[in-house]
Amino acid sequence: MPTTAREIHKVLTFKSGNFVFSRRFDQDNIATELKVFHACYDIIASLPTPPHLAAFLDADLIRKSIFSTAALEGNPLDEKAVGALLGREGPATAANDFEREILNLKATHDKFILAANKAKDAKPLLLSEDLIKAVHAAITIGVNDAAISPGLYRNTPVQVGNPEHGGTYVPPKILEDIKTLMAAFVDWINSDALLRTDPVIRAALAHYHLAKIHPFRDGNGRTARMIEAMILAAAGYRLIPSTLWNAYYRDMHAYYIAFSKSENNADDSVQPFLEFFFKSLNASLEEFRARIVEGVKPLLYRDYVAYLKNQARELSPRQHQLVELLLAAGDTAFDSHDLRQTNPFKLLYRQVSDKTIRRDIKNLERLGLICKTGNRYRLIDDAR
Known part of the structure; x- marks a missing residue:
């Protein structure tokens, strides 16, 4: 050296x-x-x-x-x-x-x-x-x-x-x-x-x-x-x-x-x-x-969700509102029963059939917005 x-x-x-x-x-x-x-x-x-x-x-x-x-x-x-x-x-x-x-x-x-x-x-x-x-x-x-x-x-x-x-x-x-x-x-x-x-x-x-x-x-x-x-x-x-x-x-x-x-x-x-x-x-x-x-991923997730609703038309207004409620709730696991029976979700789903609830969950999973853990669902990691 x-x-x-x-x-x-x-x-x-x-x-x-x-x-x-x-x-x-x-x-x-x-x-x-x-x-x-x-x-x-x-x-x-x-x-x-x-x-x-x-x-x-x-x-x-x-x-x-x-x-x-x-x-x-x-x-x-x-x-x-x-x-x-x-x-x-x-x-x-x-x-x-x-x-x-x-x-x-x-x-x-x-x-x-x-x-x-x-x-x-x-x-x-x-x-x-x-x-x-x-x-x-x-x-x-x-x-x-x-x-x-x-x-x-x-x-x-x-x-x-x-x-x-x-x-x-x-x-x-x-x-x-x-x-x-x-x-x-x-x-x-x-x-x-x-x-x-x-x-x-x-x-x-x-x-x-x-x-x-x-x-x-x-x-x-x-x-x-x-x-x-x-x-x-x-x-x-x-x-x-x-x-x-x-x-x-x-x-x-x-x-x-x-x-x-x-x-x-x-x-x-x-x-x-x-x-x-x-x-x-x-x-x-x-x-x-x-x-x-870590901080940017949730922002990109929200932008993607907004795109799916407004441009791609793959999210209904109710499904988009469910995602927003899940984001506000944090790392919360849920099933179809929770959507009908617990706040704040029951206000969104109280007059909706079980078939519609299942369809909403299936669509969110298809789009990669939520994932299944056991018998319950939660937002994907990028949303949290």
Whole structure:
């Protein structure tokens, strides 16, 4: 694997020796990964997404993502509890520190990522120490922990990781070294070489190196992932940035292993982290695609039903109304007895013969709008 000195930038610290900023990786491998990502993203971005479906996806995927990035750092609230907390009406209040962390993440996401999503022109996000401190402060503000100083660098040594997740890592230990490295990090990530790098790669490198410096007592992982998401959002990518957090959480062990392998690489290559990053990116794309398709299928089903009634004339008005009632009822199994005896169907069929009921059911089955399970019927999967 050919390398050049320009791929490595070393900064001498007082207590921790040389700290390496690296953009050394397998260029051919990552170039292929980038081509695959861009091709898949362009296809997914072109899928039809009605405004109400887009709004639902935004809320649902962001909820999952906030749960995931918090859970990575040990927040015990499950996804249902996170959803209930974020779904409350009125001013959000937290009953404990765990809820405060969730509300902070949502507020930080809205302030820094949604703002980037609304920008008309995609352009590289220039990082600054003040911006990184502001993100950290927003994530940790109000948490009742004396060890947390929102937006302030630490002045105590910490140890990261554990043997189960690839081993432990000791980041730079003292405030002077952290100040030196954060200044160097900002200069490096904003350098011409990094700004010319694909923003997908730049986002991953920012995530990795910020986590490696570990400048704060707590909240480093959440801050690094938020910064990564902000760079991607500024580059014009929607939903994928925070959806990455879901993939990181689902493969938590591999996430920490990727950090450990890159930190311990003899040639300072960040290939292990980038390989995991692209694996997670592909998982995020698939999740996004599946959610769009899942949301669009019922809309296509309704359009098809309307076509069968209005153009093909294969559905009677009553049969069309039955389909609409079934759609409103959700995943409901029924038989001919239900249509005559239960609400809301009996209002449609109370003055209709059993033969007509059977004919309506048979026609819906013939047209592939319903399917039979045992002795009962239900809408096909695409309708739900």
